[in-house]
Every structure is written in structure tokens, then in C-alpha cells.
Amino acid sequence: MIVVAAAASLLCGCFKQVVAYTVLNVAIYEQSEQDGPTPRAKDIISYAYYVDTVDWHIASWDDALVGRITNKTTGEVLSAPDVIGEFNSTADYQMSIELNQKISMVVAVNPEIKMYAYRKYELPINLDHVDAKLYMSTWKRSHTNSGWWVVNPFYGIKTETTEQ
Numbered sequence: 455m456i457v458v459a460a461a462a463s464l465l466c467g468c469f470k471q472v473v474a475y476t477v478l479n480v481a482i483y484e485q486s487e488q489d490g491p492t493p494r495a496k497d498i499i500s501y502a503y504y505v506d507t508v509d510w511h512i513a514s515w516d517d518a519l520v521g522r523i524t525n526k527t528t529g530e531v532l533s534a535p536d537v538i539g540e541f542n543s544t545a546d547y548q549m550s551i552e553l554n555q556k557i558s559m560v561v562a563v564n565p566e567i568k569m570y571a572y573r574k575y576e577l578p579i580n581l582d583h584v585d586a587k588l589y590m591s592t593w594k595r596s597h598t599n600s601g602w603w604v605v606n607p608f609y610g611i612k613t614e615t616t617e618q
Contacts, residue, residue, distance in 0.1 A: 475554040477583040478575065479547035484567055485591040492589060498548060499563040500539030503532060504555040507574040507603075515607040518563050518570040535561075547585055553577060562602075567592050571602040 482495040501521050503510065510532075513524045522533045537558075539551035549562055556577050563570040569590045578584060589599050596605045 473580050473582045475552055476578055476581050477550055477552045478560060479545075479583060479585045480549040480562065480588050481547045481585070482549055482562060482564070482588045482590065484564070485589060485593065486567075487593050488591075490593075494543075495548060495564055495566070495590070496543060497564070497566055498539075498541045499565065500541065500549050500551050500561060501535035502537040502539070502551055502553060502558045502560045502575075504536045504557065505532070505559050506557050507559050507572065510559055512561065512570065512572060512605070515568065515570070518561065518605070519565065521561075523559065523561075562588060564590055568608050569604065569606050571599070571604040573602045 482498055483492040484495055485492045499519070503523055505523070509526055510523045511526055512518045512522075517523070520533065521535045522531060524531050536555075537551055537553060539549055541548055542550070551560060553560070553575060554577070558575045558577070559572055560575045561570060561572040567590060569592065571588055571590060587600060588602055588604075590604055591597070592606065594606060595609045596603070598604065
């Protein structure tokens with residue numbers, strides 16, 4: 455009986471505390487030409503909704519900037535994110551966002567290069583943080599990258615600053 459009690463106490467010690475959240479840290483890089491350098495992003499807006507990307511999307515660049523998402527079936531619009539991320543240009547992983555629901559739609563907006571990315575994120579079991587990378591390539595059309603859908607809404611559109 456003493457052996458069983460001792461074994462049970464050892465097993466209980468393995469799981470000190472169950473973590474019901476995770477901090478998603480993302481290092482974000484930009485690339486303006488194929489095979490070109492990939493400098494770190496200088497400014498990112500990030501937020502998350504506790505919804506699934508199967509049902510929700512970002513309808514436009516303007517929506518991405520203001521944190522608005524749209525239901526693909528009903529057209530319902532949500533404009534108050536559940537979580538706002540943080541940006542620290544000097545950190546190894548500049549974007550950080552704490553998530554505590556099973557499913558999230560995480561969004562990263564790069565106002566400087568006018569691109570955004572979003573992904574479905576499933577909360578891992580008992581991990582207090584996850585580090586990831588995201589590459590936004592301005593020379594590509596909208597594309598996928600490491601689980602992110604990277605949207606380049608102005609691909610191929612000449613702007614006043616590029617016309618010279």
C-alpha cells in the first residue's frame with residue numbers, strides 16, 4: 455500500500471500546473487524580391503478572434519487595418535477583436551499574442567508594405583508559448599506560408615510611389 459501511495463505522489467508531481475493558454479510569438483520578415491534579403495518587419499498590428507477561418511475571413515485591406523472580419527456564409531461582421539497583440543521591434547519574435555481558447559483566427563497586418571496574414575490557430579496542450587516565423591513576400595501574389603494565408607491586396611497595382 456505504501457508503494458502505491460508513493461508511486462501516485464510521484465506521478466502527481468509530473469504535472470505541476472496545467473496551462474490553459476499560450477503566447478504565440480512570431481518573428482515576421484519581409485521580402486521585396488525573389489531570392490532577396492529578408493529584413494525584419496518594422497511595424498505590425500496584430501489581433502485575434504476566437505473563431506474558425508473555415509467560417510470567417512478578412513474581406514479587404516481596410517478591414518484588415520481596422521480589425522474587422524466577415525462571416526463567409528451569413529455576411530455578419532465582427533469589429534472588436536477578442537485579443538490585441540503586442541509588437542516589440544527589438545525582440546527576436548516581434549509579435550506576441552496571448553490566446554486562451556481552443557480555436558483562434560490570428561491576424562498580422564503590416565501597414566508599411568500593405569500586406570496582411572491570417573491563420574487558424576489551435577491551442578496546444580500545456581504549452582505556455584510557441585515561437586513561429588512568418589514571411590511576407592511583396593513580389594508574390596497572395597500565398598500560403600507556414601500555416602498562414604498571406605494576402606497581398608495590391609499585387610500588380612502600380613501606386614504613385616512606384617511610378618517614376
